[in-house]
Amino acid sequence: QEEKKQLTLKVEELERKLESTNAQNIEFLQVIAKREESIHQCQLRLEEKSRECSSLARQLEMAIEDAKRQVEQARERAVSRERAAQSKMLDLETQLSRNKTELNQLRRSKEDAERRYESRLQDLRDRLEQSESTNRSMQNYVQFLKSSYDNVF
Numbered sequence: 001q002e003e004k005k006q007l008t009l010k011v012e013e014l015e016r017k018l019e020s021t022n023a024q025n026i027e028f029l030q031v032i033a034k035r036e037e038s039i040h041q042c043q044l045r046l047e048e049k050s051r052e053c054s055s056l057a058r059q060l061e062m063a064i065e066d067a068k069r070q071v072e073q074a075r076e077r078a079v080s081r082e083r084a085a086q087s088k089m090l091d092l093e094t095q096l097s098r099n100k101t102e103l104n105q106l107r108r109s110k111e112d113a114e115r116r117y118e119s120r121l122q123d124l125r126d127r128l129e130q131s132e133s134t135n136r137s138m139q140n141y142v143q144f145l146k147s148s149y150d151n152v153f
Contacts, residue, residue, distance in 0.1 A: 021152055028145055035138050042131045049124050053117065060113050067106040074099040 078092050078099075 025145075025149065032138070032142060032145075035134075039131065039135055039138070042127070042134075046124065046128055046131065049120070049127075053120055053124065056113075056117060056120075060110070060117065063113075064110060067103075067110070071099065071103055071106075074102075 074095070078096055081092050
């Protein structure tokens, strides 16, 4: 009976440990679920930023094409005025100078937009890398939990 009593006590202790382990597992599962939701939200934000970058790239391309058309139209106007009258030569040179200034400003604007785009792209890449790193970290943690759980039993 003493042996039976000791065995009963051991069984009860093991049952308590099992309940404690089960409670810990539930807590771990909740933590993992929260982290998975966080990863999902990060992925959604990343997709949104990717769409935003694509939209900005399209807008940039349209602005460049528009600028090219404007420059071409300005050159055509300058040529027709030059043929029309030599007396307007000074006016044409002034207009050409303005057009070059405008072209340079457009180029600077284009370069600024490209730098901003590259900066945003690099930021998105950094965020993606961080997200992937977090994902790997969580996967390693899950593997650790699985192996720990297997080792417990």
